[in-house]
Amino acid sequence: GAGVSQTPSNKVTEKGKYVELRCDPISGHTALYWYRQSLGQGPEFLIYFQGTGAADDSGLPNDRFFAVRPEGSVSTLKIQRTERGDSAVYLCASSLTGMGNTEAFFGQGTRLTVV
């Protein structure tokens, strides 16, 4: 597609359930990023992929959060045993390379609500 695509756009889940959020980056982009954005805050870095490997996962808040990118394209962010505090907009971004001067293009985000 032309831009970064995230599905679903909205997800409501019950506390304790497992959720998967999908990101389809721009074709050919090797770098992929996941961010979490709470209301009124800036995007908070979660994890960064270069190709298939996680180059930096230091932003994942705890072991309930996990992300994969098995073929170097689509990525899935997985959250186990969801908590109400996980409610936020999850943003995915991709860039052509991970080089310092390349801009990141963002998807529309997935709004996760844990009830």
Place this chain on the structure above:
Amino acid sequence: AQKITQTQPGMFVQEKEAVTLDCTYDTSDPSYGLFWYKQPSSGEMIFLIYQGSYDQQNATEGRYSLNFQKARKSANLVISASQLGDSAMYFCAMREGIRGNTPLVFGKGTRLSVIA
């Protein structure tokens, strides 16, 4: 330590006037890139402008310019001739290291409101 600081939670500007949104950053890496993004109420993040740490001149993109003061570690965004459609959240971000493998780190943002 916070790497990106945006001290203005909210700003107002009259339509057609210029406005400056402040951003200071903290890094010990001599190679880094600075970015500004706009986030309207629709939620999408729109890239506006980029400044590299080795760039000699301030970046400009249409009505957007970046006032880069390296010694002061500031990268303020200047929007000229403000339009109602400029009302949005604005985020400053930095990526350290020119070789990559580092993520974009964002500030908390500034909400700009353009008044008719």
